[in-house]
Amino acid sequence: MWIDVDHSNEYRDLQGKYKNFESPKERGPAELFDSFDNDEFYQPRGLDSFPPYCGNHAKDLQILTSTSWYTIDFSIFLHNAFLDNRTGENIVRIIAVIHSTAPKPRIWCHFRNGSKGGASYVTSPIDFYEMNENHKFLYGGWIVSCRVPRSLARSPCDVFVSKYETHDYRSVQLPLRSIEPRKLQKMRINVCVSPIFGNVSYARLVEFIELSRLMGADHFTFYSYDVPKKLTEVLQYYTRLDIVTVLPWTLPIPPGLIWYNGQVVSINDCLYRSMPFFSHVAFIDLDEMIVPQNSIFSWKEILTASNDDRFAGYSFVSAPFPAQSDLHGLPGRSYLLTLLTTNRSTTLDGIRSKVIVLPYRVFEMGIHHVSRPWPDEQNYAVVQVNPKTAILNHYISGQCRLYACSQFVIDQTIPRKYSKALKKSFYQVLHNISPNFMNST
Structure with a gap:
């Protein structure tokens, strides 16, 4: 047409x-x-749009953006994370580079629930989606996603990702950018x-x-x-x-x-x-x-x-x-x-x-x-x-x-x-x- x-x-x-x-x-x-x-809504400088409720943490989140890639293991490299609520449900989307043929390990999103001092963590599994134009190269582009648990007291400002179902020091922290x-x-x-x-x-x-x-x-x-x-x-x-x-x-x-x-x-x-x-x-x-x-x-x-x-x-x-x-x-x-x-x-x-x-x-x-x-x-x-x-x-x-x-x-x-x-x-x-x-x- x-x-x-x-x-x-x-x-x-x-x-x-x-x-x-x-x-x-x-x-x-x-x-x-x-x-x-x-x-008043235009703010393109670094194309970083952190959720408005994260205002107190904006400086910390900005520091995190100085890291270009977050390594899970030799086969998974995470780039940027975005909070997507287009379906009415909060879903984290992460742009990633992943080994095309290596078995995909089970990886998890961990969300902080509560203040830093007495925080607990709620976990959600990650799903893998391969981009369409990787042309059979050894590594390719992927979008990995996890649902934000409804049990969280508030919407998250960041997400921790690891190969382990329980959050610990091995988790990598990614700031969440809003796409709203x-x-x-x-x-x-x-x-x-x-x-x-x-x-x-x-x-x-x-x-x-x-x-x-x-x-x-x-x-x-x-x-x-x-x-x-x-x-x-x-x-x-x-x-x-x-x-x-x-x-x-x-x-x-x-x-x-x-x-x-x-x-x-x-x-x-x-x-x-x-x-x-x-x-x-x-x-x-x-x-x-x-x-x-x-x-x-x-x-x-x-x-x-x-x-x-x-x-x-x-x-x-x-x-x-x-x-x-x-x-x-x-x-x-x-x-x-x-x-x-x-x-x-x-x-x-x-x-x-x-x-x-x-x-x-x-x-x-x-x-x-x-x-x-x-x-x-x-x-x-x-x-x-x-x-x-x-x-x-x-x-x-x-x-x-x-x-x-x-x-x-x-x-x-x-x-x-x-x-x-x-x-x-x-x-x-x-x-x-x-x-x-x-x-x-």
Whole structure:
């Protein structure tokens, strides 16, 4: 089923729409786009949403988040725990990396009942759920769950996990993050990006963020692993403006033992972290962009026009844009990839699609799709957006190895609609970071 957005509106000149565009340094992101300061429920800094009744323990819980992975044994590594009450029952969901073939030991959740001094512990068994895109690697992503016992005097702020039915010093303590959505006053979109590592161009990163913001993105979450110095400077700049959250991504196992640096694990971690703060989450990578077509300019126009209580997400078909090899040899500052790369394959690909979801209606994300809507699994739908409304531009280096590319067309959508605003914000950001940033090494 396609969904469409009305294209009858007269073409609007983006240059006029953004004629008063000023850099974040000049005005600040809260003034440039919808004011976050006036939205009392918006709090994206570290994407940590501890239950409100845990206020007295917030500092202790924050200290616990400095630990990236909690080891149960050689086969089970726990990452983050979330309190999920979407079915009316409190259930702990833990994002984990687990050995795919090793027998699953019996493990337990322990909940403190009472004050620290005279506390007893109530125990609940853990169930295992394997994520769908582990690709038969030795380790994979899992969601492990346990029910919060109704006998607890109050809802928990943390959970202790161990291989033993009785809580003792061997249990590991995880802070519980709430996924309960804040009562947002307007649509908020977070962009979750797969772990970035290696030789990523700082120019591509700035271009990606600034173009996404023109499309309607409010915030970005990056998982960072071994990135170059200049890339770190760019991320720090956006972090100071509260536009970006950077989360360290150091796996508890050698990266080669899990699919693509634990991509699906980070995706689902970002899904759950986003639930309290954002109405929508876009899952795209640095070489991709969801591009509205015709007279539509922003993702929010598409999402608003097609809003439906039955929808859990929106899927966008992919269109490959082979980048010229000589462009990739140029210095990062010399060109904007999305403005110069306009040769698009006429073949659209629904398999390598990407999605924007309503996170509170999703249990598990895949890389290219929603693996499992939740909690109304039978009635929630993920709809295919008509390519006349929007497509996913995928900028690939060299030839179309993964696509059936045979014929090409010139696609000037981004240069025609966003060129002036993108150039202005791109160069202004680089200047804001440092007047000599583009010339430094």
